[in-house]
Amino acid sequence: KAGVTQTPRYLIKTRGQQVTLSCSPISGHRSVSWYQQTPGQGLQFLFEYFSETQRNKGNFPGRFSGRQFSNSRSEMNVSTLELGDSALYLCASRTGESTEAFFGQGTRLTVV
């Protein structure tokens, strides 16, 4: 059974640009959550999608957005990138009814 897959693994972007990250959940998992991981701040919740609808949202500015497709794959978009957006972005999937969340390897975003 394939795990959660995130692409790309690494990205370097310039301030002001936008970026799109992708997450393919485990087959059968309908919930995808996104987290930002930075040193000292741990894992900060961005948002969760379930059956193509945003079900929960964290305290991030509107520059951070996401969506989910009918095959449960999810994308996260960050517009007008800032230096402080440099982080490891992790997604996690679960079936929706169960509680265990499985993480992807993450996308390392560097903003220069």
Next chain:
Amino acid sequence: GENVEQHPSTLSVQEGDSAVIKCTYSDSASNYFPWYKQELGKRPQLIIDIRSNVGEKKDQRIAVTLNKTAKHFSLHITETQPEDSAVYFCAARTRGSQGNLIFGKGTKLSVKP
């Protein structure tokens, strides 16, 4: 919203000693408390979890305790080994299965041979 505090931020122990990491949560409606281990350069992986209707759970050298009244839960690792060295995150979920996980800021555990 839910807030999870985790202590200590770093912990160094000798191989064979025990390690304890503590977390507190703010939302009394939280009912699921997982612990994740993240090795350097790798994804977080679930090592143990506990639900609010249980006070303690063990899995070999790892145990988790939950005090709902005080709103805190702890991870206990006995007979630590160098491969236990990693960052450990606690988390809490509210609103049943539809809630999202809120994580603590992590504890970097170092086990010295």
